[in-house]
Amino acid sequence: MRRFRPVRSIPAATRRPMVAAALGLVAGTVAAQPAAPAIDTGDTAWMLVSAALVLLMTPGLALFYGGLVRGKNVLGTMMQSLAAMALVGVLWVVCGYTIAFGSDLGHVVGAFDYLLLRGVGGDPLDGQSIPHLLFVAFQGMFAIITPALIGGAVAERMKFKAFLLFMLLWVLLVYAPLAHWVWGSGGWLLELGALDFAGGTVVHISSGFSALIACLMLGRRRGFPGEPILPHNLPLVILGAGLLWFGWFGFNAGSALAANGTAALALVTTHVSAAAGALAWLLYDWIKHGRPTALGTVSGAVAGLVGITPAAGFVSPAAAIALGAVTSLGCVTFVTWRTRRGIDDSLDAFGIHGVGGTIGALLTGVFASHNAAGLLTGDARQFGIQIVGVVATYVYVGIVTFILLKVLQGAVGLRVTVEEEMIGLDQTQHGEAGYSM
Amino acid sequence: MRRFRPVRSIPAATRRPMVAAALGLVAGTVAAQPAAPAIDTGDTAWMLVSAALVLLMTPGLALFYGGLVRGKNVLGTMMQSLAAMALVGVLWVVCGYTIAFGSDLGHVVGAFDYLLLRGVGGDPLDGQSIPHLLFVAFQGMFAIITPALIGGAVAERMKFKAFLLFMLLWVLLVYAPLAHWVWGSGGWLLELGALDFAGGTVVHISSGFSALIACLMLGRRRGFPGEPILPHNLPLVILGAGLLWFGWFGFNAGSALAANGTAALALVTTHVSAAAGALAWLLYDWIKHGRPTALGTVSGAVAGLVGITPAAGFVSPAAAIALGAVTSLGCVTFVTWRTRRGIDDSLDAFGIHGVGGTIGALLTGVFASHNAAGLLTGDARQFGIQIVGVVATYVYVGIVTFILLKVLQGAVGLRVTVEEEMIGLDQTQHGEAGYSM
Amino acid sequence: MRRFRPVRSIPAATRRPMVAAALGLVAGTVAAQPAAPAIDTGDTAWMLVSAALVLLMTPGLALFYGGLVRGKNVLGTMMQSLAAMALVGVLWVVCGYTIAFGSDLGHVVGAFDYLLLRGVGGDPLDGQSIPHLLFVAFQGMFAIITPALIGGAVAERMKFKAFLLFMLLWVLLVYAPLAHWVWGSGGWLLELGALDFAGGTVVHISSGFSALIACLMLGRRRGFPGEPILPHNLPLVILGAGLLWFGWFGFNAGSALAANGTAALALVTTHVSAAAGALAWLLYDWIKHGRPTALGTVSGAVAGLVGITPAAGFVSPAAAIALGAVTSLGCVTFVTWRTRRGIDDSLDAFGIHGVGGTIGALLTGVFASHNAAGLLTGDARQFGIQIVGVVATYVYVGIVTFILLKVLQGAVGLRVTVEEEMIGLDQTQHGEAGYSM
């Protein structure tokens, strides 16, 4: 809900001022405010924490992914996340933010007015109640984890150099423009009225679909799917999932940009969707394979978290249960299918983020009932808009990612040698070993 | 301090408005407030974070417990906590909350008015300054970790199916009613004036005593106590303890339900009690066994955290040091004794949570001096009330847990086969291995 | 920015009230306030969280250091951090706080007025908007991690008893007085106008330089530098670094003592400095050794975090990028040199905290532009003051640490026996094994 179009049918009257304050889109309210909008310490406190929580998700992802690969690739896999923190951390401040949130150019991209954060200070943006700098930081954390998610599809075989360059270009050419479309003032999807509370399209579909393209272009890992390639350390995976669940409260409830009822709603829906997703996959494994697995449980939780992301501030807790369970079952169905088909989306970056993000984005248009309306609450148009948003994201992300990878393939090559793959990325790409005696 | 009876002897006059604001129990103040109580963004920010912190405690517990068992049971042990997140996460929203906090039925249980959170929204409850939904979320995190704690007593041998069903029933029949007694408006222990700031009886005694009953009914692990059964991964245990200490700030200081002086007091007492508990056990090991152990240090910290839980907002920092140290030494004494007696409370769920919770609940009636008074501050009656609260909890929890387990024993069996126990729960219950080459 | 001297050249007029409110040093504003300064719930919420975040850094450090040593010393290394939590947690409340923040005695130390937190309650200190108790807690977390940092230089060979006694005396005789100099009302460095936003001198230089002295007095580990002594578990190190980065937001942005624009600025500068530090070391390794390492990346992040600590609220985000990169390259240069020279600062406590803290403290005097001015913004005097602060810290810390260690060497001995060192500290000092089959 960085910025969404408040629909006419906001249910509780009490919510209106909150929405207005958060968004500054209701003319009257804005007019009523003094010229210099004030900082609210409570909102600021919550957003300081939210930024920190979202940052923590990337080390959480590093653990989640790192535990899933074989021991010889644990550092190579974690390094993809670490490099995102290092590279995109800097990049966002230099020019990423302004491409996404600079003043609108043709509804598709931001201008360079905030280059190197020129003019960004402690005063809030119009309609916000937190320092502008804090908004930059919060958004910057999203820009870090999104490309890091892609690593899951290309794990155990992609050249580190290629991945680093890919992230650099992808954040500038894919992520930042998409963020502008959906959340930037003037962005065309925002103006169209697409609902994406915390990044179902911008974060999950974009990274997921890029991941699918990347893993198809790279090809399968040696040994896949013939040999079992099993996680080397599931406790790390569980820990990573725990940190993701925890950090996701900042991701989703923080997207209210204020410590208010919408944030509380988003926190509750996020939590129950994760729980329902975990429970659904746990039961699926039990029924289908005779045993409930730990990896299934945490995968289901992440699927539930992905699914609720676009919907968090728009749906009721009861709807969030349904949404989480449906997303989780959708993901496990896809994941089973892609494994049978021999598609080596190694850690299911598309299988969970792409599929889950798509389901979530569409279901947002079905279940929306708070701050907006959807199919079930009588707004069929919203569902159509959601489809437009999803399709546009797939198309744009697909084309640009494909071109980027083609260029990099020619320039530096995407894949390590067979020899390097067999020895492992830790030693060959990074000169280190994850574990020593 | 979700809801406590403010005693006559509140020491500092300055604290009264805070208590009143937080509780809405002082008639005058409430009257002075406008009809629709307002949300405070600072309080809301703190409670959003607190809910997230308490959620994080359950993955923390998974690591703490998971590291303590043998490698072949690490996932089985962590799955008990994960399943609590999945199952109780959903259950709480569906009907757990309303059983605990619905409108009072005979001082013992809540009615079904909040079924599926019907009517729960962004507006605060009377006397609170945070969205009602946020209160639900915060309370829901407590309902998750409490049954997960029980897993520590039955680790490495209980059927997963039995544990899952047990949690389901236990949350509805034991936890939710108890929460109503102590924190629900109209609950009989609340009305009696029992002090339980953040869950000494509701969380720790209830889970601890259930754990004791469960481990006695299940019997010992094969090899216990003859063979040494040692932790397979102490760094995981330490990490888990670190996350617990961190999350406990949300648990205890969050129980002030506001970002105020009481929250600050609870944060300080929680911290120093943990430190004192750690120090006491460290020194105990050193004196008794010649070497200070890492496991002893973190066990002492957890004991200190448990002990201060009912007292956090009621005692001075200096009293918290005493309370933490006494609780820790009480726990280590019991734990040593139960091991000699051959009681296989495997990870000391009763030894730490039951014993620590009992000591803490009683000492609350001794040391209370802030927002309440105790034995040392001249209110002997409070100590009596504390005893009543403790005894009532033991009796109710004991009876219901025993019946539940008997029923489950007949229905699905409680314990895995000898063969399964020897191979390990990870493979036999979950079809996975914690670690692979 | 616990307390800094607001310089004449505060750039944005809007920042003044915030500074004034946070510091209570602008007479007019204070006079305008009512007699009893009010608590701000938003500021309090943020500081509750900040205290929790800084506490989490010590378990984070335990993992960071624990993963870097050999498996036989993992618990011994983590115990240094755990013991800091236990011991200093209690010590701070008993007398540490009052030595640092009690009423000024001769500009060098605090009096005993706050012994056992006598008179410290929920009301704020002059010029603050958070409960006094919360300020105590926040400061107490700094006092825990600082001595724990020293452990990195003496890892794998120092007697636990000696380390414990050393921490006890060092906190009282080194840390608390230094904190008084820089942040205590009346402290001579504060009065001189030294800038140390969150502890570049107090935390990093003090621990780093003590670490250097300690490792020189202890001598090298057996086998160093001839044999490779490599980290036994780099995923733990990466996890620890992730928790440090996360917790550092509390450390630095919390040092604003309020949820305001300065906190937001500090959060952003902290984040980008960490990212720039990580990126710089990553590229250094790549250019110098042909491969970018995971350990280098996280070491660079920590270096960037250390470097920005004194500067966080005083510099622009763009300057923070430069500061982070320069600090990181300074650290890697020193670390390479000290290894060649055979100095066994085992985990680079001086190499990162001492060197990084020194660079950061000096660059604060160069880049300061927010709430203060530095060399580049026309205040050469500030740079001189920074040098005075750094030199005074080195001299005082050096002398007292040296004497303390000499005394302990005579009294209990500093180093374990050769036999114990070869078997490992886990077994010989703590009677435990980190990992079992």
Next chain:
Amino acid sequence: MKMIRAIIQPHRLEAVRDALTQRGIMGMTVFEARGYGRQRGHTEVYRGAEYQVAFRPKIVADLVVPDNQVDDATDAIVSAAKSGSVGDGKIFIFEVGDAIRIRTGDRDENAL
């Protein structure tokens, strides 16, 4: 002098050690290993797919004994490690040419 290599189920190690100690046979060296034989591997589930894991965890215990203790030792091992189901493991016996105790330089059976 012979080396007896016993490949056993991991949870039988304590029992085997006890049985040997009871017969006065002290000293062994133990390895973690993975084995594969007639015993069917087990199935692991990984995100909706089942994988056959051929290797199962085993403990390998190597003990060097004088010739006259070989039967005693193998009896002890068999009795303690046997459950009757596939996968109980094997014992292999090797000739040892010489033995040296590093501490003293004692050789041959004196080194044991």
Next chain:
Amino acid sequence: MKMIRAIIQPHRLEAVRDALTQRGIMGMTVFEARGYGRQRGHTEVYRGAEYQVAFRPKIVADLVVPDNQVDDATDAIVSAAKSGSVGDGKIFIFEVGDAIRIRTGDRDENAL
């Protein structure tokens, strides 16, 4: 009866096992180990310093076979484990004095 010890590159294990299975040779015990020979160790970077790590990870597979299967088995291993570069590993062959299947008490080649 002989024990064949194959010291191979870790990533060759699955191929070796397949090759043996194809020739009907079942049963082996596998250890993780570290080896050092002609193959140059590798360099690890640790905070600005380079260290030569002599030992490289290896898999040791021990399999006991009847005398008449030794050549077949070694052929299978060599063909599956060979890449042609230094470090491919070694095979060593040992005489086995006796074998016992713990489950049944079968001895000698019947125990395999």
Next chain:
Amino acid sequence: MKMIRAIIQPHRLEAVRDALTQRGIMGMTVFEARGYGRQRGHTEVYRGAEYQVAFRPKIVADLVVPDNQVDDATDAIVSAAKSGSVGDGKIFIFEVGDAIRIRTGDRDENAL
């Protein structure tokens, strides 16, 4: 051709490898293991209880050498691994029937 198995204290591995290298003996394979012999196990404390842990960590180094290097190698190992206290470890010597270098197919001593 003999296989020398040295069971040593873990912290002696580097010294042993150096001593062997100095005498021109290259190549060995090293395992982590746990041992139990005369050396008393150690006590571990677990929440107020003390447990006797019989097994202690050991390194097992297997090296195959031509017959004429056996004495040289054992001398090197003994000198580097000896501290004089119980637990220093053992050396066992086995006859090796054959050796093959996988890379080249070289056999016997040429394979070393």
